[in-house]
Amino acid sequence: MRGTDVRGNDSEPEPGATDGRGVDQEFLALERELAVFLRRARATSGDMAREVHPELEPAAYGLLVRLEAAGRQRATELAAYFGVGKATMSRQLHSLEDLGLVAREPDPADGRASLVHLTDDGLARFRSVRDARRGRYVRKLADWDRAEVAELARLLHQLNARAES
Numbered sequence: 003m004r005g006t007d008v009r010g011n012d013s014e015p016e017p018g019a020t021d022g023r024g025v026d027q028e029f030l031a032l033e034r035e036l037a038v039f040l041r042r043a044r045a046t047s048g049d050m051a052r053e054v055h056p057e058l059e060p061a062a063y064g065l066l067v068r069l070e071a072a073g074r075q076r077a078t079e080l081a082a083y084f085g086v087g088k089a090t091m092s093r094q095l096h097s098l099e100d101l102g103l104v105a106r107e108p109d110p111a112d113g114r115a116s117l118v119h120l121t122d123d124g125l126a127r128f129r130s131v132r133d134a135r136r137g138r139y140v141r142k143l144a145d146w147d148r149a150e151v152a153e154l155a156r157l158l159h160q161l162n163a164r165a166e167s
Contacts, residue, residue: 038162046135054124055101062094066103066120066128074117076109103127 048060068083069075069138075083081091095118105122109115120128143151 050131050135053134054127055103057101058103059094059097062098065094065098066124067132069104069118069120069126069127070132074107074119076115077118078115080118098124 033122041161047063051058051060053061054063054066062082064069065080068080075093077091078088081088082131086092095104095106099106104118105121106116106118109117
């Protein structure tokens, strides 16, 4: 977090510096930036969900992302991946089925279970919105060096991986 020195000039805090209350400035800045990022991400997720289908819940958009990336999945695998209960996952999947975005088929490895997958319509709608979103990222970050974009992706991946453990 930038501050001012005794002369009123902009200055960077020393790594690990704390304020008078013992607050680590780097982590305070991280918390602040993540809060803004997550607030904007929630709003954007709702917009993207409505672009896929006007009745799609924002929370369910992530299921489409996962199914497109990972392919057919059991509901229990999806629930574990997102860290939600089976009942929550079942409700979201039923909603997606009702909208025609996902379908279930018997799991060939275990006839008692089913696999969830995107329908052709669900995949087409999802990809259209995803591609438009990616275009917005390209435009917003057009003045960034590709190495900076790669570094941001690497750091976000690392943060997400740590959140899973």
